[in-house]
Amino acid sequence: MRQFFPVDDLARDERFVQTNMAKRMADSRSAVGVKKSAKSRGASNRLTPDRHDASEAARSLMHGIMVGEIQALEGAGRTAHDFAAGDGSGDTIPFELKLDMARQAWDEARHVEISAKLSDWMGTELGQFSENTVLFEAACSNDPVLRLAGVNRALEGLAIDVFTQMKEFGQLAGDPFLEFCEDWMLADEVTHVKMGSDWLRKVTENDPDRRAKALEFQQVVDKLFSFGGARGDSDESPIGLARRFRELAGFTDDEVDTIAEMDHDALEERKAAVRLAQEAAGV
Amino acid sequence: MSTIAVTPERFTLVAYDADRIAEITRGLAERLQLTNPIVIEVDERTPLGKMSASVDSASSDATIRLQLESGALEDTKNLTNFSDTRAHLSLGRLLLRASDRLRDDFADAPPDRDLTNAQNTAWKVYCGGRLERLGLAPIQQQYRYDFRNRFGFRDDVDTLFDRLWASENLGWHDLPG
Known part of the structure; x- marks a missing residue:
């Protein structure tokens, strides 16, 4: 079976249209206020049922979760297959790490099924929204330790934030299926992040340079996964940072604070870019 | 025209x-x-x-x-x-x-910006059914989910949704909210 699969070759049927971060960020519109020092619309953008567009926004996020789960499945599966079993040095990974990745792939496959059924329940057709392939792109590194940092810590960390938000949405709306399913998937994601944190420490135990490089890579991916500040502590961000669950998954307070700062920077950078683009377009 | x-x-x-x-x-x-x-x-x-x-x-x-x-x-x-x-x-x-x-029987309807989320959704559902009968293809499950979010995830709410979806010639005061 082929190793190191490029993002362009992911198998999708004709219902799915793929996009990437470059195209996404080229969109010069913004859902948040972009005027300097202005907080958008004077109200929270958090994805809660009292938003006028709550259902549509929840459908879009749920679809994003579903395609994210497909890519997480593909990423975990690739990591289980792409590297030979060994002591963790070079391009090898411990056999037990392979087993964890196989278990994660099994979890993600279940999440895909759950997310597809939830999408159906919410009235979404598969492929109704574009699929951003940024998640899989983070899973394409040639260094397995970078994959742990990018996928298990950054991507699955984002999943913790998103599932917490959706679980609360279901709870507030009184949607029993959404709340229940998100809660169960959230428990898996905490486990996946914990696996990544543990393996990252173990595999780089005697290689501080490699660990530093991995954590640096994780910061780059974390900023990408902020989606221009769509996730963050600010009320302007639709998705909050799930600090408690991140703590359970092995993130330190300092690490979460760093992510929060990057989210804030990403939001301000995005607002500045949109402001410039709209001024240039004269709107 | x-x-x-x-x-x-x-x-x-x-x-x-x-x-x-x-x-x-x-x-x-x-x-x-x-x-x-x-x-x-x-x-x-x-x-x-x-x-x-x-x-x-x-x-x-x-x-x-x-x-x-x-x-x-x-x-x-x-x-x-x-x-x-x-x-x-x-x-x-x-x-x-x-x-x-x-229509006269919508004279009491507040401007759109003053509608509550529930009023807005009920009116949307009433429109959705009529759009379907006009030959367009609204996804009914989307409207049903929106309606449940505003009125509750219960059987009686689903019954109300079905009635609204099938209705014609309602007045403002016939809409829930």
Whole structure:
């Protein structure tokens, strides 16, 4: 079976249209206020049922979760297959790490099924929204330790934030299926992040340079996964940072604070870019 | 035939065509037998999809004003691109709402900006059923989910939804909210 699969070759049927971060960020519109020092619309953008567009926004996020789960499945599966079993040095990974990745792939496959059924329940057709392939792109590194940092810590960390938000949405709306399913998937994601944190420490135990490089890579991916500040502590961000669950998954307070700062920077950078683009377009 | 004005006449942030928006609106107005002048304002600065309809009086020649954020006309598979299907559903819903507002029994309906989320959703469902009978293809499950979010995830709410979806000629006070 082929190793190191490029993002362009992911198998999708004709219902799915793929996009990437470059195209996404080229969109010069913004859902948040972009005027300097202005907080958008004077109200929270958090994805809660009292938003006028709550259902549509929840459908879009749920679809994003579903395609994210497909890519997480593909990423975990690739990591289980792409590297030979060994002591963790070079391009090898411990056999037990392979087993964890196989278990994660099994979890993600279940999440895909759950997310597809939830999408159906919410009235979404598969492929109704574009699929951003940024998640899989983070899973394409040639260094397995970078994959742990990018996928298990950054991507699955984002999943913790998103599932917490959706679980609360279901709870507030009184949607029993959404709340229940998100809660169960959230428990898996905490486990996946914990696996990544543990393996990252173990595999780089005697290689501080490699660990530093991995954590640096994780910061780059974390900023990408902020989606221009769509996730963050600010009320302007639709998705909050799930600090408690991140703590359970092995993130330190300092690490979460760093992510929060990057989210804030990403939001301000995005607002500045949109402001410039709209001024240039004269709107 | 309705006179239709669309602003902006030329879009810069999204790949929309004002003439196409006017053409779709004209076709829908004819099917709804609306001959009023129609003014359409699209806010292309935001990807959100809020929309509203108003009439400047209750007279038969009142001007209908439709306001939409760009997301209401967007192809969600290809962001910033126009979707004919979405535009038919969004503009059709707004024209039905405007047509309701021209009726005496909708005189008490608050302006769209003052509607509660529940009132807005109930009216949306009432429009959704009529759009389906006009031959458009709204996804009923989406409307049902929106309705459940506002009124509860219960069997009696589903029954109410089914009644609203199948209804014609309701007045403002027939809508829940």
